[in-house]
Amino acid sequence: MRSSTGFLMAAAILCLFSAAAHAQNSGASLFQSNCQMCHGADGKGSTPTGKALKVANLHDPAIVKMSDAELANVIGKGNKSMPAFGTRLTPPQIESLVSYIRVLQKQ
Ligand code: HEC
Incomplete structure (x- = not known):
């Protein structure tokens, strides 16, 4: 009995951690x-998908200027x-992505 309670506790703690990770709204995540x-x-679009779709390089001066x-x-x-x-992200989430793009552009 004791050990199964311990297991449930551990499972509950793990759930809390993964819920916290999902709730994270930072631009980076x-x-x-x-x-x-x-x-x-790095925002440079040099992934295989990026190359196939001709993804914009977020470091491009034209995008830095936007x-x-x-x-x-x-x-x-x-x-x-x-x-x-x-439709998938809220305006505050989009704002934090814009700030994160600015961080990437300085790297
Ligand atoms: C399915 C691949 C894909 C995903 C996922 C994606 N993008 Fe893009 N993104 C592109 C492509 C392709 C372009 C170039 C569009 C064009 O032809 O001008 C682009 C262009 C951009 C630009 C440049 C603006 C412009 O006018 O070209 C920004 C900024 C950008 N993406 C931000 C983001 C952000 C932030 C996310 C995540 C929320 C994201 N993208 C997700 C493919 C993607």
Whole structure:
């Protein structure tokens, strides 16, 4: 009995941890789960999918020059092979992605 209680406790703790990971809304974790497969961890689009779809390099001066509002607009509405995220992400989530793109652009 005691050991099964211990097991349940451990399982409950693990569930709490994974729920916390899912609830994470940081730009970095959102980028990892929604954008990285095409844009690459560094935002340069040098992944196999990125190359096949001719993904934009987020370090491109033309994209660096875009305003935060323009970036948020593209992320929400999409552009050619770039999927629209407006129905899947909330405006605050899109804002934190824009801030994360700015961080990547400085690297
Ligand atoms: C299925 C692959 C794919 C995914 C997933 C994806 N993108 Fe893109 N993205 C693209 C492609 C392709 C382009 C180039 C679009 C074009 O032809 O101008 C692009 C372009 C962009 C641009 C440049 C804007 C422009 O006008 O070209 C930004 C910024 C961007 N993506 C951000 C994101 C963010 C943030 C995410 C995650 C929420 C994301 N992308 C997810 C494929 C993808």
